[in-house]
Amino acid sequence: MSICVDVHLLSGKRAAVEVETDASVESLRRRAQSALVVPSRGRLLSSSGELLDGAQTVTEAKLTSGDVLTLHVNQVQLKAVRNGHSAAFAALLGDGSVVTWGDAYFGGDSSAVRDQLRDVQQIQASSHAFAAILGDGSAVTWGYARFGGDSSAVQDQLRDVQQIQASFGAFAAVLGDGSMVTWGGAISGGDSSAVQDQLRDVQQIQASDQAFAAILGDGSVVTWGLADFGDDSSAVQEQLRDVQQIQASSGAFAAILGDGSVVTWGDADDGGDSSAAQEQLRDVQQIQASRRAFAAILIDGSVVTWGGANHGGDSSVVRDQLRDVQQIQASYAAFAAIRSDGSVVTWGDACCGGHSSVVQDQLQDVQQVQASRRAFAAILGDGGVVSWGDAGHGGDSSAAQEQLHDVQQVQASSYAFAAILGDGSVVTWGSANYGGDSRRVQDQLRDVQQIQASHGAFAAILGDGSVVTWGDADHGGDSRAVQEQLK
Numbered sequence: 001m002s003i004c005v006d007v008h009l010l011s012g013k014r015a016a017v018e019v020e021t022d023a024s025v026e027s028l029r030r031r032a033q034s035a036l037v038v039p040s041r042g043r044l045l046s047s048s049g050e051l052l053d054g055a056q057t058v059t060e061a062k063l064t065s066g067d068v069l070t071l072h073v074n075q076v077q078l079k080a081v082r083n084g085h086s087a088a089f090a091a092l093l094g095d096g097s098v099v100t101w102g103d104a105y106f107g108g109d110s111s112a113v114r115d116q117l118r119d120v121q122q123i124q125a126s127s128h129a130f131a132a133i134l135g136d137g138s139a140v141t142w143g144y145a146r147f148g149g150d151s152s153a154v155q156d157q158l159r160d161v162q163q164i165q166a167s168f169g170a171f172a173a174v175l176g177d178g179s180m181v182t183w184g185g186a187i188s189g190g191d192s193s194a195v196q197d198q199l200r201d202v203q204q205i206q207a208s209d210q211a212f213a214a215i216l217g218d219g220s221v222v223t224w225g226l227a228d229f230g231d232d233s234s235a236v237q238e239q240l241r242d243v244q245q246i247q248a249s250s251g252a253f254a255a256i257l258g259d260g261s262v263v264t265w266g267d268a269d270d271g272g273d274s275s276a277a278q279e280q281l282r283d284v285q286q287i288q289a290s291r292r293a294f295a296a297i298l299i300d301g302s303v304v305t306w307g308g309a310n311h312g313g314d315s316s317v318v319r320d321q322l323r324d325v326q327q328i329q330a331s332y333a334a335f336a337a338i339r340s341d342g343s344v345v346t347w348g349d350a351c352c353g354g355h356s357s358v359v360q361d362q363l364q365d366v367q368q369v370q371a372s373r374r375a376f377a378a379i380l381g382d383g384g385v386v387s388w389g390d391a392g393h394g395g396d397s398s399a400a401q402e403q404l405h406d407v408q409q410v411q412a413s414s415y416a417f418a419a420i421l422g423d424g425s426v427v428t429w430g431s432a433n434y435g436g437d438s439r440r441v442q443d444q445l446r447d448v449q450q451i452q453a454s455h456g457a458f459a460a461i462l463g464d465g466s467v468v469t470w471g472d473a474d475h476g477g478d479s480r481a482v483q484e485q486l487k
Contacts, residue, residue, distance in 0.1 A: 010073075017031050017032045028058060076461045081106050087455045088476050090107065110142045130142055130149075160176035162175065170182060202217075203215050220240055252271040260299070290312045290331065293313035331375065343366070365381035366379070377419075411452065447464070457469060
């Protein structure tokens with residue numbers, strides 16, 4: 001016996017789909033996807049908007065002829081664990097399922113929670129684990145247990161989760177009532193018990209390597225985690241009023257207040273002490289951070305820096321050039337500022353792109369800048385690319401210059417760059433072992449929509465929702481074992 005249901009896309013396109021009553025809802029979804037000519041997976045919703053369980057039969061789902069269903073198709077999303085040892089990727093598919101690959105220890109193997117990874121809405125990553133928010137507001141975690149991959153101790157509390165933030169080795173989840181749940185490495189902020197009573201009406205969370213800072217509804221801030229990484233804000237607590245946003249370096253925080261002033265705390269060498277620059281920190285619009293320093297753009301387009309001098313905290317050499325700055329990008333230990341006239345000013349460690357004198361004449365009409373660990377790449381108005389910094393990290397793109405035309409966007413691993421061209425193809429440069437050489441998959445890199453990077457590999461999402469990877473296998477550069485799942 002069979003029934004016929006009407007399946008719609010959000011665009012209004014529709015198709016009548018016939019299916020046997022003893023067939024699975026997953027089978028119905030595949031037929032609907034084929035009938036509607038949808039290249040990637042989608043979620044099948046009932047007429048009341050509820051997600052249909054693909055494991056149920058049509059009869060068990062209580063579907064009948066004439067029912068109107070919706071196939072909700074989302075673009076594939078990628079998230080990557082990034083650390084210096086190895087890494088992994090997690091792909092959130094259009095139907096809400098998740099596929100993982102890379103180092104099993106750091107989240108590349110999600111088989112233990114595969115049955116729970118259904119109707120996933122978003123994924124967050126620490127340096128060693130993943131956390132997924134499901135449609136019902138619960139959360140599922142996997143990866144290195146000590147660094148957030150095991151949330152069993154707080155699982156009963158993970159209800160109505162709205163957002164998740166990650167430090168190096170822990171997670172913090174904001175619930176619908178404004179309270180917070182934390183787990184993972186205690187030294188990374190996974191234990192918030194000391195401040196739990198203060199964590200009410202949480203609006204935003206920011207994380208340094210080993211600490212968290214939460215902005216409450218009244219504009220105050222609560223911090224916790226490891227000493228010397230910004231966990232202790234007691235010295236500035238009276239100043240932390242009307243906080244609008246927070247930025248973090250490796251071991252310090254910088255908060256922009258409603259009046260445009262800035263309050264900092266944490267390791268002084270990482271930018272936790274801004275006393276030398278306090279008189280200048282007025283009318284601050286935005287703050288960018290390198291590993292151990294901060295750079296603030298003021299309303300008049302000037303820039304104020306502080307923190308580790310060798311990491312960009314000292315911009316005195318280029319101070320007179322830092323005018324009409326529109327945006328700033330940071331590598332590990334240097335900054336690059338784009339001015340309103342399209343020129344670029346750099347400072348910080350020369351080995352990390354802090355000196356751009358060799359390419360300064362080419363840096364005209366710059367639209368955006370991307371950074372690897374020790375190099376920068378700028379997209380020009382004519383679609384060309386200029387790169388500088390350490391050659392082993394993508395600072396030398398001379399070998400690829402003939403191909404770098406009509407560039408739309410650039411993504412970076414720690415050691416290489418990948419550029420998407422207007423025709424959907426991809427050009428790569430930098431360390432060959434860490435994503436700078438894409439020749440193995442070049443023929444597959446067509447109609448690329450977006451690229452995500454781990455520490456040493458890249459993953460590209462194509463127009464049909466499939467995924468192509470390259471780079472170091474231990475960092476997620478080889479997805480051949482899960483390619484069938486990524487279709």
